[in-house]
Amino acid sequence: MLLYNSLTRKREEFVPRTEGKVSMYTCGPTVYHYAHIGNLRTYIMEDVLEKYLTYSGYEVNRVMNITDVGHLTSDADTGEDKMLKGAKREHKTVLEIAKFYTDAFYDDCGKLNIKIPSTVQPATGCIGEFISLVQSLVDKGFGYVAGGNVYFDTSKLKQYYVFNDFSEDDLEVGVREGVEGDENKKNKADFVLWFTKSKFDDQELKWDSPWGLGYPGWHIECSGICMKYLGEYLDIHCGGIDNMFPHHTNEIAQSEAYLGHKWCNYWFHVHHLNTSTGKMSKSKGEFLTVSLLESKGYDPMVYRFFCLQSHYRKSLVFSYENLDNAAVAYNKLVARIAAIDKSDGETDPDAFSDYKRKFVSALDNDLNTSLGITAVYDVLKSDLNGKTKFDLIEDFDRVLSLDLIKAAENYSVNKDAENALLGADDELIEEIEQLIEERKQAKKNKNYAEADRIRDYLAQKNVTLIDTPTGTTYKIG
Ligand code: AMP
Ligand code: ZN
Numbered sequence: 001m002l003l004y005n006s007l008t009r010k011r012e013e014f015v016p017r018t019e020g021k022v023s024m025y026t027c028g029p030t031v032y033h034y035a036h037i038g039n040l041r042t043y044i045m046e047d048v049l050e051k052y053l054t055y056s057g058y059e060v061n062r063v064m065n066i067t068d069v070g071h072l073t074s075d076a077d078t079g080e081d082k083m084l085k086g087a088k089r090e091h092k093t094v095l096e097i098a099k100f101y102t103d104a105f106y107d108d109c110g111k112l113n114i115k116i117p118s119t120v121q122p123a124t125g126c127i128g129e130f131i132s133l134v135q136s137l138v139d140k141g142f143g144y145v146a147g148g149n150v151y152f153d154t155s156k157l158k159q160y161y162v163f164n165d166f167s168e169d170d171l172e173v174g175v176r177e178g179v180e181g182d183e184n185k186k187n188k189a190d191f192v193l194w195f196t197k198s199k200f201d202d203q204e205l206k207w208d209s210p211w212g213l214g215y216p217g218w219h220i221e222c223s224g225i226c227m228k229y230l231g232e233y234l235d236i237h238c239g240g241i242d243n244m245f246p247h248h249t250n251e252i253a254q255s256e257a258y259l260g261h262k263w264c265n266y267w268f269h270v271h272h273l274n275t276s277t278g279k280m281s282k283s284k285g286e287f288l289t290v291s292l293l294e295s296k297g298y299d300p301m302v303y304r305f306f307c308l309q310s311h312y313r314k315s316l317v318f319s320y321e322n323l324d325n326a327a328v329a330y331n332k333l334v335a336r337i338a339a340i341d342k343s344d345g346e347t348d349p350d351a352f353s354d355y356k357r358k359f360v361s362a363l364d365n366d367l368n369t370s371l372g373i374t375a376v377y378d379v380l381k382s383d384l385n386g387k388t389k390f391d392l393i394e395d396f397d398r399v400l401s402l403d404l405i406k407a408a409e410n411y412s413v414n415k416d417a418e419n420a421l422l423g424a425d426d427e428l429i430e431e432i433e434q435l436i437e438e439r440k441q442a443k444k445n446k447n448y449a450e451a452d453r454i455r456d457y458l459a460q461k462n463v464t465l466i467d468t469p470t471g472t473t474y475k476i477g
Contacts, residue, residue, distance in 0.1 A: 001056065001364045003236075004313055006163055006244060006267040011366050014266065016235045021059045023230040024050060025264075026117060027222055027239040027247070028064040030071045031101035032086030035108055037288045037303060037318065038273035038280035042240040044304055045270045045312040045367070047114040049238065051399045052363050062117035065225045068098040068124050069205050070195075071218040081215075084204055094204045098122065108290045111300040113401035119229050123221040127207045130216040130224045133258060134193045134209075142257040146184035148197035150211055152254055154189040162252055163244045163267070191250050192217040219250035227255065234264040241269045271315045273307075280318070288318065297469045298323060301403050305330040308369040308400060327470035330402070332433070336380050337393055337408035344386030351384050355392050363399065372400060381426070428476070432463055436472045439465070 003014045016022045026046050029035055035043075053060050073079030086101075087094045102122070109116055123130075134150055137143035143150050154160045195203075196214035206213045216224075226234060239248060248267065255263040273280055280288065290300050306326035310316045358378060362371030379392045390405075397404045435454050442450040455465050464475045 001052075002366050003266060003268065004366050005265075006269050007265075012266070014236075016058065017233055017265070020057070021061070022053050022235045023233070024053075024060055024062040024117075024236045024238065025222070025226040025230060025234055026062065026064040026237075027243055028066045028120065029101070029105050030067040030082050031098045031105065032071075032082040033101060033282050034104050034287070034289045034291075036280050036282055037290060037293070039240070040108060040112060040114070040290065040303075041273040041307050041316065042238075042270040043109065043114050044112060044307045045369075046238045046268070047401070048308070048369055048399060049236075049268060049367055050115065050117075051401065052367065055399050056360075061119075061230065063119040063121065063226060063229045064117040065222055066098070066102055066120060066122040067218060067221060068094070068102075068122045070123060070216050070221060081203060084202070087204065095124075098124075111290055111294075112304050113301070113403065115401075121225045121229070123216065123225070124205060126221070126224055126228060127216065129228050130220050131194070131207075131209050133220060133224050133227075133254070134216075136258055137193060137254060140257065142254070143193055144186065145211055146186070148212065149184060149192050149214075150194040151185055151190045152193055152250070152257075153186060154191075154253060155187045157253055157257065160189055160253055161245075161249065163249060191219060191246060193220050193254065219247055220254060222247070223251050223255040223258070226251075227259075232259050232261070232263070236266045236268055237264045238268040238270070241271050244269055270312045273316050273318050275318055293323070296320075298327060299330075301407065302327045302330050302470070305333075305373075305402055308373060308402070310370060312367060312369070324471045328436075328472070331471075331473055332429075333376070333380075334404065334407040334411050336429075337390075337404055338411040340380075340389050340393075340408075341386040342390040346385070346387055347391050348384065348388045351382075351388050352392060352395075355379055355382070355384075356395065359392075359396050359399075369400070372396065376400075376404070428461075428463075432458065432474055432476075436465065436474070440472065 001014045002011045004011045026043075029039060050060050050062055068083055069081065071082045073082055073085060083094045083097060086097045090097060092100075106116060108114075134143060137152065138145070138150060142153055142156050144153055145151075194209060194211055194214055194216055196209070196212040203215060206215055226237070237248065237251075244267075252263065275285065275288075277285070286292070290303065293303055294300065302323065303326075306323055307316070309326060309329075355375065355378065359372055359375040362368045362375055365371070376393055376396055379389050379396075382389070384392075394405050435458060439451045439454040442448070442454065458465060458474070462477055466473050466475060
């Protein structure tokens with residue numbers, strides 16, 4: 001499998017260290033609020049990666065943290081702890097907030113068919129491990145105490161900016177605007193491993209440490225949890241593209257300083273979901289959650305389908321119009337799968353292998369999920385018997401997890417839907433879809449006469465158009 005590796009900035013053949021086994025680490029959610037659908041894009045694509053590796057025969061051991069302390073409002077070392085801010089907002093304790101939003105995250109994952117990694121570890125459960133990691137970094141000369149905090153000394157490294165070509169002077173690019181410089185730091189790029197002093201001294205959760213009562217920095221949490229469960233060597237580390245700097249850069253710095261050797265071979269970064277006005281946010285504009293989409297009538301599978309239609313290394317623009325298009329395409333796909341007669345023939349093993357090869361070559365090519373979906377359409381368009389078609393789609397859906405079979409079964413039990421497909425051949429379906437698109441454009445251009453003409457024309461062919469909040473569907477007969 002070819003996978004783009006952010007570390008080498010190249011697509012590379014993926015080869016795990018131990019034959020047949022993959023260790024994989026995922027930066028988990030900061031549980032101070034609901035996940036927005038941008039965060040969930042990242043988890044969906046990481047889920048596809050894990051499932052595809054499993055599908056390819058690897059035994060995957062995947063670990064994820066839950067950030068319930070230490071992630072400050074800025075990704076740099078200043079600002080209030082996000083968890084504390086969330087607790088104040090809702091007049092609850094930090095642990096109550098953490099529990100509530102961890103459960104909400106699991107609910108979202110359930111709705112989107114995202115498999116929860118086999119090990120999930122909240123940061124507050126590993127404080128002892130973080131303290132010994134920080135102590136060891138201090139002992140090795142990579143950590144220093146200043147103004148009550150413990151910092152990582154980036155000047156001790158041969159190379160700090162492993163993912164990009166930042167220079168010390170460019171650091172402001174990575175550290176967001178409005179962040180004040182920290183006078184305690186020896187070098188601009190140094191970062192906090194352990195806090196005992198913060199402007200926000202009402203921090204709720206604090207633990208005893210050799211440096212006083214305090215709490216861990218966000219970066220040390222991921223290194224600590226990852227090494228605790230997956231050992232000294234890691235195959236793949238994942239996260240959203242924003243995590244590349246400073247979070248992952250700092251994880252590499254401290255993990256490799258601690259271990260004395262290379263830590264992780266492949267870095268998998270998912271690009272962002274944006275709105276047409278820019279970055280997705282939990283505070284500004286509409287807070288886009290899965291529940292919000294559901295309340296507007298969208299099936300969460302439609303959102304997963306929308307994500308899988310584009311490549312994880314391209315940023316993706318969310319709009320309701322784009323989601324409507326995905327809804328129409330998804331519903332149509334399900335209808336076509338529902339029309340397969342699985343009692344038609346026996347599985348043809350040669351044809352099965354041929355079509356599977358197309359699917360595998362799409363996913364092997366840096367996880368090209370949109371071509372993976374095309375492989376499903378190729379099966380539908382083919383002249384294979386019903387049983388082979390059904391088996392192939394069931395097989396591909398082990399990776400895509402679009403509920404294709406389940407949704408098709410639900411569709412089949414709906415009498416209206418069954419009627420909708422009765423006697424419909426591919427040509428008619430194509431014509432209807434083309435006309436639905438033309439009618440949509442006509443309506444957009446306020447050409448209602450043309451829109452009505454299309455409706456009437458189709459009515460004559462015994463096709464009824466049904467306008468829904470998620471787009472236009474149809475019924476034949
Ligand atoms: P957080 O809960 O803020 O720690 O973020 C959880 C995950 O979502 C991280 O892997 C982030 O890199 C990722 N992420 C944040 N914003 C977006 C976005 N707009 N699109 C895709 N992924 C994102
Ligand atoms: Zn992390």
